[in-house]
Amino acid sequence: GNSVTQMEGPVTLSEEAFLTINCTYTATGYPSLFWYVQYPGEGLQLLLKATKADDKGSNKGFEATYRKETTSFHLEKGSVQVSDSAVYFCALQMDSSYKLIFGSGTRLLVRP
Amino acid sequence: GAVVSQHPSWVICKSGTSVKIECRSLDFQATTMFWYRQFPKQSLMLMATSNEGSKATYEQGVEKDKFLINHASLTLSTLTVTSAHPEDSSFYICSAHDSSYEQYFGPGTRLTVT
Numbered sequence: 001g002n003s004v005t006q007m008e009g010p011v012t013l014s015e016e017a018f019l020t021i022n023c024t025y026t027a028t029g030y031p032s033l034f035w036y037v038q039y040p041g042e043g044l045q046l047l048l049k050a051t052k053a054d055d056k057g058s059n060k061g062f063e064a065t066y067r068k069e070t071t072s073f074h075l076e077k078g079s080v081q082v083s084d085s086a087v088y089f090c091a092l093q094m095d096s097s098y099k100l101i102f103g104s105g106t107r108l109l110v111r112p
Numbered sequence: 113g114a115v116v117s118q119h120p121s122w123v124i125c126k127s128g129t130s131v132k133i134e135c136r137s138l139d140f141q142a143t144t145m146f147w148y149r150q151f152p153k154q155s156l157m158l159m160a161t162s163n164e165g166s167k168a169t170y171e172q173g174v175e176k177d178k179f180l181i182n183h184a185s186l187t188l189s190t191l192t193v194t195s196a197h198p199e200d201s202s203f204y205i206c207s208a209h210d211s212s213y214e215q216y217f218g219p220g221t222r223l224t225v226t
Binding site for chain 2: 036041042043044045046089098099100101102103104105107
């Protein structure tokens with residue numbers, strides 16, 4: 001079946017450090033891929049997405065590239081801020097159902 | 113962007129009672145809404161897909177008689193946890209998609225069953 005695997009957290013970084021959160025997927029077909037962010041006490045927000053191979057999604061300094069050959073969609077940011085502290089979820093969506101399948105989430109803690 | 117609200121944001125109920133959670137799309141019409149359950153420090157698990165004017169579609173392993181879903185209008189879906197027990201304590205999240213099929217998530221409802 002379809003699934004998403006994320007690196008376990010928590011990830012603790014100092015402000016201005018480089019961030020990578022790994023995400024790989026298994027899917028029968030060609031899914032759309034997403035990163036969602038959940039700030040403390042809030043609902044999930046779409047961070048970025050990519051709908052086909054080699055697409056790069058970007059938003060607020062975060063980037064992720066849809067790599068079909070490695071079935072990956074790793075999240076990166078060149079310089080994290082304290083305000084980036086949150087839980088990040090990788091997810092896939094098969095067009096036929098519009099259901100989202102989430103990874104387990106990775107908690108990021110950025111220290112000043 | 114589109115806004116989805118949930119009510120209540122938290123609720124405490126006694127074992128054996130039922131509790132209703134509302135999910136509303138505030139500025140768009142949502143023919144489809146989704147209900148998720150999130151355990152502490154874990155991912156979201158899709159419980160069911162709620163379609164306006166028809167029966168909900170439940171995921172495997174989710175008891176449809178325990179988790180009653182009603183999608184009576186294009187802006188409102190409700191989840192009723194019937195005869196709640198402590199193991200039903202969890203964070204329940206709804207989402208809705210607009211005409212572009214982008215999903216917008218509610219802030220969640222924390223249910224505690226004592």
